[in-house]
Amino acid sequence: MIIDARSIPTGTILETEVCIIGAGAAGITLAREFIHSPFRVVLLESGGMEYEQETQDLYEGQSIGQTFQDLTASRLRYFGGTTNHWGGWCLPLDAIDFEPRDDLPSHGWPFPRSHLDPWYQRAQEVCQLGPYDYRPSSWGITPDKVPPPFSGPDFECKILQESPVRFGPVYAAALRQAPRVTTYLHANAFNLDAGENGQEINELAVKTLSGNEFTVHARIYILAVGGIENARLLLASGKEGGNGVGNPHDLVGRFLMVHLVYPGGIIIPSHPRLTFDFRSHLDYMIAGSKHSFWSFIGLSADSMRRQHLANIMINWGYDFSPVKEAADALKRLAHLERSGGSWSADLSNVVRNFEGLARFGIGKELFGEGVPVNSLHVACASEQQPNPQSKVSLGPKRDRLGMREVVVNWQLVPEDKSKAAEILHLLAMEVGRTGFGRFRPLLTENGPWPEGFYGDAHQMGTTRMHRDPKLGVVDENCRMHSVANLYVAGSSVFPTGSANNPTLTIVALALRLADHVKRQLT
Amino acid sequence: MTPQTISRRSLFATAISGTVAWLGDYLSSVLTGAGPVYYSELVALCLSLRCPGTVGKACLLAFPASESTQSSLGRAILADVELARRSRSVSDVLAQIIGEQSRTDFRDGRVVNVDGWILSLTETRVYALAALLVEGHVHVA
Numbered sequence: 001m002i003i004d005a006r007s008i009p010t011g012t013i014l015e016t017e018v019c020i021i022g023a024g025a026a027g028i029t030l031a032r033e034f035i036h037s038p039f040r041v042v043l044l045e046s047g048g049m050e051y052e053q054e055t056q057d058l059y060e061g062q063s064i065g066q067t068f069q070d071l072t073a074s075r076l077r078y079f080g081g082t083t084n085h086w087g088g089w090c091l092p093l094d095a096i097d098f099e100p101r102d103d104l105p106s107h108g109w110p111f112p113r114s115h116l117d118p119w120y121q122r123a124q125e126v127c128q129l130g131p132y133d134y135r136p137s138s139w140g141i142t143p144d145k146v147p148p149p150f151s152g153p154d155f156e157c158k159i160l161q162e163s164p165v166r167f168g169p170v171y172a173a174a175l176r177q178a179p180r181v182t183t184y185l186h187a188n189a190f191n192l193d194a195g196e197n198g199q200e201i202n203e204l205a206v207k208t209l210s211g212n213e214f215t216v217h218a219r220i221y222i223l224a225v226g227g228i229e230n231a232r233l234l235l236a237s238g239k240e241g242g243n244g245v246g247n248p249h250d251l252v253g254r255f256l257m258v259h260l261v262y263p264g265g266i267i268i269p270s271h272p273r274l275t276f277d278f279r280s281h282l283d284y285m286i287a288g289s290k291h292s293f294w295s296f297i298g299l300s301a302d303s304m305r306r307q308h309l310a311n312i313m314i315n316w317g318y319d320f321s322p323v324k325e326a327a328d329a330l331k332r333l334a335h336l337e338r339s340g341g342s343w344s345a346d347l348s349n350v351v352r353n354f355e356g357l358a359r360f361g362i363g364k365e366l367f368g369e370g371v372p373v374n375s376l377h378v379a380c381a382s383e384q385q386p387n388p389q390s391k392v393s394l395g396p397k398r399d400r401l402g403m404r405e406v407v408v409n410w411q412l413v414p415e416d417k418s419k420a421a422e423i424l425h426l427l428a429m430e431v432g433r434t435g436f437g438r439f440r441p442l443l444t445e446n447g448p449w450p451e452g453f454y455g456d457a458h459q460m461g462t463t464r465m466h467r468d469p470k471l472g473v474v475d476e477n478c479r480m481h482s483v484a485n486l487y488v489a490g491s492s493v494f495p496t497g498s499a500n501n502p503t504l505t506i507v508a509l510a511l512r513l514a515d516h517v518k519r520q521l522t
Numbered sequence: 523m524t525p526q527t528i529s530r531r532s533l534f535a536t537a538i539s540g541t542v543a544w545l546g547d548y549l550s551s552v553l554t555g556a557g558p559v560y561y562s563e564l565v566a567l568c569l570s571l572r573c574p575g576t577v578g579k580a581c582l583l584a585f586p587a588s589e590s591t592q593s594s595l596g597r598a599i600l601a602d603v604e605l606a607r608r609s610r611s612v613s614d615v616l617a618q619i620i621g622e623q624s625r626t627d628f629r630d631g632r633v634v635n636v637d638g639w640i641l642s643l644t645e646t647r648v649y650a651l652a653a654l655l656v657e658g659h660v661h662v663a
Contacts, residue, residue: 265638428640432628435621440639 005187012214016042019218022225024081026489033514035178044187047078061406074457080168088164090504096301097498103308106386110476119508130291149430154303162292192237224489227459246480253392257384258455264378265441310383311499321372421445460494568652578653595651
């Protein structure tokens with residue numbers, strides 16, 4: 001059932017087996033896993049079923065480091081969380097992302113990718129994707145369609161699937177009907193009380209913006225409020241003036257990572273009619289149904305190992321020949337397309353480009369050639385290296401509920417830029433070596449980040465996973481090292497962030513955590 | 523008619539796009555023939571390129587003054603070409619050799635940064651020589 005927490009009388013104590021804090025991708029996935037279990041679950045959501053400004057304002061905070069994404073815009077604080085505005089790009093992290101690497105500090109997970117594969121497979125269904133198959137050939141991009149230098153040994157064509165499923169609207173009905181899962185809207189987790197010894201959560205204090213306060217008593221608590229808020233609630237809990245709950249080694253909030261996004265440069269293809277079929281965004285029939293995918297360029301694992309490089313996702317946009325504009329204008333003149341452009345401008349465009357247009361038409365007719373491409377505008381998303389100085393902490397300012405707001409000090413290390421520059425230089429060499437064209441990288445080792453550089457909204461690492469309590473906040477089961485009945489879900493547990501979009505991994509980890517918690521309760 | 527303003531960078535990008543196929547496609551149809559490669563043939567080849575002045579001048583800037591004369595550029599190009607030619611049959615063409623040499627440059631890391639573009643050493647020399655030959659004498663500020 002779903003209840004508005006503003007109707008819960010102050011002083012109420014809710015008893016349950018599991019308390020999940022946050023109803024985003026991770027929290028909803030976890031709660032769904034308990035629908036058919038014998039255990040009672042309380043799912044707390046700060047917002048309602050729709051966007052509300054006063055709740056969203058609880059995300060206010062300060063950025064004091066590198067310019068960070070707007071804290072109130074990059075996340076959404078209502079049922080469904082940030083899946084209410086995400087793009088739906090999904091893919092697992094690469095196997096190499098899980099590997100400890102001597103050449104990249106603090107790199108790797110406590111288990112290999114293969115360990116997570118069964119949950120990745122189940123996560124595909126939760127995210128309403130196609131089969132757990134990310135081989136380009138399975139999506140119609142056969143090896144013969146991928147030209148050098150994107151067919152190895154350094155660069156490869158890779159696949160991501162796209163399904164911007166809104167977890168809130170899609171899964172609300174099932175949770176509403178679940179007899180033992182109770183969702184409380186407008187319920188803000190305020191303080192995790194770990195008592196004097198701090199080794200177990202005794203209760204969770206909850207507040208609403210209407211002023212009523214109540215308590216949750218659970219056997220197990222799971223934090224699932226996002227990459228920044230997970231750390232914030234831990235730091236804000238416990239004794240006033242202390243260093244939070246589950247933080248004996250001052251690791252909570254540290255290692256904040258995002259993906260580094262920037263324009264990579266321009267490729268001039270050696271031939272304007274190169275076939276770019278391998279760079280597709282299509283709906284594709286696979287396993288009997290239609291699913292959407294994108295292909296992109298990445299580094300091979302072998303290249304990353306051999307050249308000590310971090311992960312990267314490379315896309316590009318096309319700068320078409322003026323003939324493309326003329327072709328569009330001709331279509332409009334022929335009433336094939338009625339929107340856009342003016343008649344006189346279109347006529348001018350066609351006349352000016354008559355020769356090119358005629359050649360394009362003939363080429364298209366005779367040879368099925370595509371639109372001539374002048375240049376490719378390369379766009380990159382790079383892996384950020386784990387950095388303990390990049391962190392979330394608490395500032396003096398408090399939100400409407402009285403909780404201290406976050407101070408985000410997002411910091412990079414020099415290797416973030418130098419590794420990215422090395423990759424672009426490698427791309428230039430490979431593009432030239434294979435005769436694909438020439439590349440003008442916008443990032444060089446000693447130069448600044450290109451104009452347009454930013455860190456994206458994939459906030460990770462602030463409660464990082466590690467087997468050693470001195471190196472990680474949670475263990476390999478996502479349990480807090482120092483708090484027996486407190487678990488963390490979401491990208492804050494990622495010890496390394498790859499360049500790949502995180503949501504499928506968040507969901508896979510949530511499914512895995514649900515299985516683990518059920519075993520603990522049994 | 524309103525004059526268009528084109529930045530040096532975009533002009534160079536445009537010029538590059540027109541000439542980048544030089545080694546890959548265009549050259550392969552220019553020169554055929556057997557025997558040793560001589561400077562006069564290289565000159566003829568360069569003059570037939572119609573290499574945009576912006577490209578040539580930018581490539582010239584990539585070299586120190588001592589390496590940006592006609593004779594030094596010509597010697598350097600032909601030395602590389604001759605080395606490659608010795609292992610080839612007589613029917614190989616100069617264009618193909620230079621084109622392949624350019625790819626080899628990328629493989630071996632013999633590249634030059636010209637206005638941000640990563641070009642092979644060989645093609646940079648050729649563009650620079652073309653600029654000198656086409657304009658007779660190029661003043662580089």
